[in-house]
Amino acid sequence: MTKPESEWTWKELTVGNVILEPGNASQYRTGDWKTLKPILNKELCIHCGLCYIFCPDMAYNLNEEGYFIGDLFYCKGCGICAKECPTGAITMVLEEEEK
Amino acid sequence: MGKRIGMEVSIAAAEAVKQANVDVISAYPITPQTHIVEHLSELVANGELDAEFFCVESEHSALSVCLGAAATGARTFTCTSSQGLVLMSEITYIASGLRLPMLMIISNRTISAPLSIWNDHSDVMSIRDCGWIQFFVENGQEVYDHVFVSYRLAEDRNVLFPVIINMDGFILSHVIEPIELIEQEKINQFLPPYQPLYQLHPDHPVTMGAFALPSIFAEAKKAQEEALLSSIPKITETWKAFGDMTGRYYNPVEIYKAEDADTLLVTMGCFGETASVAVDKMREGGKSVGLVKIRLWRPFPFDDLKKATIDAKQLVVIDRAISVGACGPVAAEVKAALYGKDQRPSVYNFVAGISGRDVTSSDFIKMVDKAEREMEEGNKEGYEIYGVRG
Known part of the structure; x- marks a missing residue:
């Protein structure tokens, strides 16, 4: 477009x-x-990739450091990644308008 | 000139579909459309027509098959009636929104309840606003002819809309009439193979049927509306080309002894032929009566209708369906066409012949007499169901 x-x-x-x-x-x-x-929280992350697997929008990508990071351009904030993370490394926080 | 032979109108319709060399047929049998789909099934099974015939479990699927096939660039056909059309209705809107050419013949039949298999226009009126080009025909020759007209029109790059041919169930679909068949070579010339503008093809991926956000939906509908309205000149052009080939010319609104008439009957579909007999009888009796027949129902030919009716004193509009809670749907459109004119005829609306009740030429005379009496008594814009007891 x-x-x-x-x-x-x-x-x-x-x-x-x-x-x-x-x-x-x-x-x-x-x-x-x-x-x-x-x-x-990178200290808790064990690089298992369950967030990447469960994300319904395929918003997670592997970065150069070996962490799976949610792309906020696509992430709808459903929270499935936080729910599935076995070490509790992902927290959902209120997104506020950037000033 | 082609051969003129007697045949059942449903069979003539199926023969026309065969001559139009369709690629895909999908339809689910329902009375009174059955003979069309049965005959096409036989033609395919016997190898007389090289097409795919898809047996499906419902009308919803029948039209879905046609839609998918049309998206790949196939020439497709379906037909239905009544409840079948209502079950299809979801897909009718999608076919026109996607601008996919195809043809559907509706053997018009009442919608339940009460359950009835007989003829009226309540089925097609339920999808009046679905965005297809919609014709009404009044005899078998017109059904046969409009199959070719419809495909050529639908597939025109400046049109690209699905088309419905409405023919009255039983009253027309099941009668035997003389039909002048057109030679195949002429049809091949009139109707060249379909060249789709866009098609689903693995080598050239496109997306059809994507969603639209509120920020662009209105623009999409405006484009569809403009395209349908601007198809009217293409429709008349196609009729002209067909007339030059066969000698049979068609118009959005047909008139019969209407030019100087004080009172005009306005009809759609099979009513036209019976009403013309009534007009002849009333003319013999010295009455100034004529007839206006609406052939093109969508896009509605407002200009042609205005031109045909504006000089009359009274219109007697006969509907074969009820818009329950309002009036007859044709009368509503006719009134809208005339609204805003300083000098305009009054409109008296009868709903007649619903669920196949016979309407004879003498019934038309009685309706004209009643409307004229009511007008004299000052009731100019009446609405009633004709012949109802009690």
């Missing part, structure tokens, strides 16, 4: 609203649905 959909006019839409660009759902920021965000 070259511009936000809120700027598209009806004349610019494809016939039947067909999407011609495969995989462009990745441009959709589902992260702004959440009220709680996951915070990782």
